[in-house]
Amino acid sequence: MKIGFIGLGNMGGPMAANLVTAGHDVIGFDIHAAAPDGVKMAAHATDAVTGADCVITMLPNGAILRSVAAEILPAMAAGCLFIDCSTVDVISARDVAADANAADIVAVDAPVSGGTTGAAAGTLTFMAGGSDDGFARAAPLFDIMGSKTVHCGDAGAGQAAKICNNMILGVTMIVTCESIALADKLGLDRQKLFDVVSTSSGYSWTMNAYCPAPGIGPTSPADNDYKPGFAAEMMVKDLGLSQQAAEAVNAETPLGAAALAEYIQFVEEEDGRGRDFSAMLPRFETKPRT
Ligand code: NAD
Numbered sequence: 001m002k003i004g005f006i007g008l009g010n011m012g013g014p015m016a017a018n019l020v021t022a023g024h025d026v027i028g029f030d031i032h033a034a035a036p037d038g039v040k041m042a043a044h045a046t047d048a049v050t051g052a053d054c055v056i057t058m059l060p061n062g063a064i065l066r067s068v069a070a071e072i073l074p075a076m077a078a079g080c081l082f083i084d085c086s087t088v089d090v091i092s093a094r095d096v097a098a099d100a101n102a103a104d105i106v107a108v109d110a111p112v113s114g115g116t117t118g119a120a121a122g123t124l125t126f127m128a129g130g131s132d133d134g135f136a137r138a139a140p141l142f143d144i145m146g147s148k149t150v151h152c153g154d155a156g157a158g159q160a161a162k163i164c165n166n167m168i169l170g171v172t173m174i175v176t177c178e179s180i181a182l183a184d185k186l187g188l189d190r191q192k193l194f195d196v197v198s199t200s201s202g203y204s205w206t207m208n209a210y211c212p213a214p215g216i217g218p219t220s221p222a223d224n225d226y227k228p229g230f231a232a233e234m235m236v237k238d239l240g241l242s243q244q245a246a247e248a249v250n251a252e253t254p255l256g257a258a259a260l261a262e263y264i265q266f267v268e269e270e271d272g273r274g275r276d277f278s279a280m281l282p283r284f285e286t287k288p289r290t
Contacts, residue, residue, distance in 0.1 A: 001013065001024050001053045003016075003025065004028075004052040004054070005029075005054070005098050005151050006056070006058075007059040007086065007102075008058070010119070011058050013033060013119075014119040014120040016039045017038060020039055021057075024123070024144075027041075028276045029044065044278070045068060052076065054107065054138075055072065055082050056083045061088060062088035062093070066095070069082075069084075070079070074103070076105055080106070081108070082107045083104050083141065085112050085162075086110060087162055087237070087241070089244055090241075093155060093159045094155050097130065107130055108128055110142065110149075111159055111162040112162075113162070113165065115224050122146065123146060125147070126141070126149040128149060128151050128158045129158035129159065157169070160175075160240075160245070167238075167259070169205070170235050170238070170260070171255045171256060171258075176206040176211075176286050177212050179202070181285050191215075194213070194217055197239070206278070207274065212284050220278065227276065228274070228276040228277075230268055230276065232279065233273055234277070239259055243256060
């Protein structure tokens with residue numbers, strides 16, 4: 001396939017390179033990033049999408065997606081497949097899909113989890129929203145860039161799944177860190193806490209697979225001085241998107257709101273920026289009760 005790929009940053013770069021390795025002809029465009037291995041770069045976004053069978057975007061946010069989509073949709077051929085893999089707000093995803101459909105372009109929103117290591121290894125999880133036809137056409141590409149794909153529903157459903165998942169992740173990480181810091185202060189050995197929780201009703205992905213305590217459980221960013229991984233500011237973005245969505249549909253999400261406030265404070269007023277989101281643990285270790 002001839003694929004136009006726009007947004008070749010930390011995630012998009014290795015995803016595009018994996019498509020090249022699988023034999024696709026990838027023409028990229030980015031306002032800053034260098035060409036990933038094997039990707040030919042276009043001078044303009046419109047050049048990257050002209051004549052493409054499929055266009056993939058991997059951009060920072062919904063506003064940028066909207067502006068890129070407004071530029072490229074008129075240059076894309078009718079029948080072209082448009083897959084947006086960025087994490088954006090549900091409304092932007094639905095609006096861009098509607099604009100694409102109006103131009104006879106098949107749109108799929110397909111945000112990912114798995115981070116930069118998953119992008120490089122081709123083991124991302126894709127959460128897709130769009131028509132059955134769009135999903136069927138996109139699935140072989142998801143199989144190259146990832147190892148698991150769920151068709152979540154119509155346009156925007158992929159983004160909805162992503163922000164709901166990450167709201168659970170953000171809240172769970174905070175309470176996992178709170179629990180370990182509380183256990184410390186109660187004189188309970190961290191390894192013993194892990195041994196109990198990881199096999200009891202308090203188990204979670206954040207404790208079992210991504211333990212925020214160094215030296216406990218499988219290797220995680222905590223074992224690498226909390227270098228991300230998944231940066232705390234990315235968690236601020238995703239928790240912000242879930243609050244934006246909750247406001248739009250009048251959903252009560254008190255713990256999601258509280259988690260957002262904690263991560264904003266951590267990133268903007270403390271030392272969280274540039275650290276993994278699990279660095280909440282050293283924060284709670286030193287924090288007195290307010
Ligand atoms: P990034 O900042 O490294 O990459 C984004 C790229 O988009 C940059 O290279 C930037 O130059 C480019 N860009 C910005 N505006 C552009 C424009 N108008 N035209 C062309 N290119 C433009 O970010 P990333 O880490 O690759 O994340 C991309 C998306 O993936 C985000 O929506 C993020 O939330 C999501 N995501 C990231 C991770 C992660 O671990 N990094 C995990 C899951 C999802």
